[in-house]
Amino acid sequence: MGSKQIVCIVCPVGCTLKIAKELNEYSVNGNKCAKGKLYAIEEETRPTRIVTSTVKIANGHLNRLPVKTSSPIPKKLVFKCMEEIKRIEVEAPIRVGEVLVNNVLGSDVNIIASRSMYKE
Amino acid sequence: MMQYDIVVVGGGPAGLAAAIKAKKEGIDKVLIIERDKELGGILQQCIHNGFGLHIFQEELTGPEYAERFIKEVEKLEIEYKLDTMVIDLSPKKVITAINSVEGVISIQAKAVILAMGCRERTRGAISVPGTRPAGVLTAGMAQRSINIEGYMVGKKAVILGSGDIGLIMARRLTLEGAQVEAVLELMPYSGGLTRNIVQCLDDYHIPLLLNHTIIEIKGKERVEGVIVAKVDENKNLIIGSERYIECDTLLLSVGLIPENELSRKAGVEIDNVTGGPIVNESMETNISGIFACGNVVHVHDLVDWVTKESMRAGKSASKFAKQLLNNQDSININVGCGIRYVVPHKISLSEKKETIELYMRTDNVYCNADIVIQVNGETVKKLKKPRLNPGEMQSIKLQLKQIQLEKNPIITVCVDKGRAENGI
16 A cells, blocks of 8 residues: 555544555554554554434433444444444433443444433 | 622533633632523534543543533532523623523622523525525534434435534434435635544545535425535636535535624624624623623634633633722734634733633634734744644634733734645
8 A cells, every 4th residue: 555645533633644554564644643643543444433323212301312332333333333223212311321232233332321311 | 689699691511611610719609591491502412522632631422521511510509590591681790581480580790701602694694595495404403403302304415514513414414314415615615623524524425515505495395406506716606517406405504603692782892703702811891790701702613612711701700709800901912814813802901811822713724824923013922833724713822921011012913824825
């Protein structure tokens, strides 16, 4: 592979990273922090994303409960993960961080509530 | 009449941070007034992640970010009223509010913190010709509908405007099974954060059409499609570039307006560029004891900066309530070339601070340019920037030691385009 340019999405600074592979080593330029280098290599080898969505909740003061994956999941699983999220139905009360689905799609990642919701 | 030391108008991120800071500074009677049925403001509908990297060094969703502050409000036993709308504010800091339990209430405050945030520009603000079918809505309205109410807004969408909410909604609609045909942007650059273009559009192969706008909305009962066209550098339509895109939904992400009807009623002076109050480094407006913070002052790119600014407002308001703040004379900070606005607008002479942080937005995209602070024409601070983007707020620290404020210096912030190539 030659050198490739990507924009870092780790933080809002959005550094433009140049990544190149020489022999078996990746070299990354343009990153302002260590996270940028890791991101570039991961984006090249195994891109991941955090998925956020909402699920149906009963007895809450709102109709939907926001949820997220507890850590990033492989990018290719994003839509499959949305299918899993679609099937979730919960009941208030819920506490922020509560695990709603363990090990979604066998990925070692959980779907967790991203806010608390009291019973109405 | 009820009496409070500090009344905070608005229970979003700005109001929460300001109230928490004021209480921690030893002010006992603090009241937050919120018109929605819960605290947290617009963060509650921003279910995506990316909040809090600067304040908490971790990436939170909007509701998680809000919840941390709401918990703090509860812990500190700060009073708040929900479902309550402030309808008037006098220069003497008398607040008139209304709710369905207490009716009309009057509150006398020693200090008031304005934290009403902003609202979205709508179709009317940008005068798109065409019919008036259902299916034209602001991006934030769609966000609320999908993430809070639980109603999907459409199946095939076009998004006009590439501000952050538009980009976030392009991804959200896609994840929920809708087809996003394109995001259109009138300007030659996006108004949103670069990372959002990558993770919201590029990830899902959604085209971003720069220098494009909508010239007609078609449809009788429901949107059936839009006619889009390219514009030249003067934003004039390029004849022959028109093209029809079929869609059932049009989302508008065409800017935010600070919500200052209340501020105006109190006689607060408004900056025409930001649409928000003119403030000094204590976040105090021209009306003594009325402070403002967050998106009601200027539209921020990150909530972290809203929190920081609001804590400053909360601290100043608490000093005012203790009669320890005396901001009478001040000098202006001038806006030089390349800069759209600077907040704070003024520095007070009586408050001796070592450094103050100036926040600003540029008027265009600049590459390899410097942000410069000049005092009486001489550069006292220079910040090198590989890229300046109007969508991203810039900040620069000003050391007040270097400046003899009492001699009435002329302070100007500008972009030094010496090494710059204009545009992308």
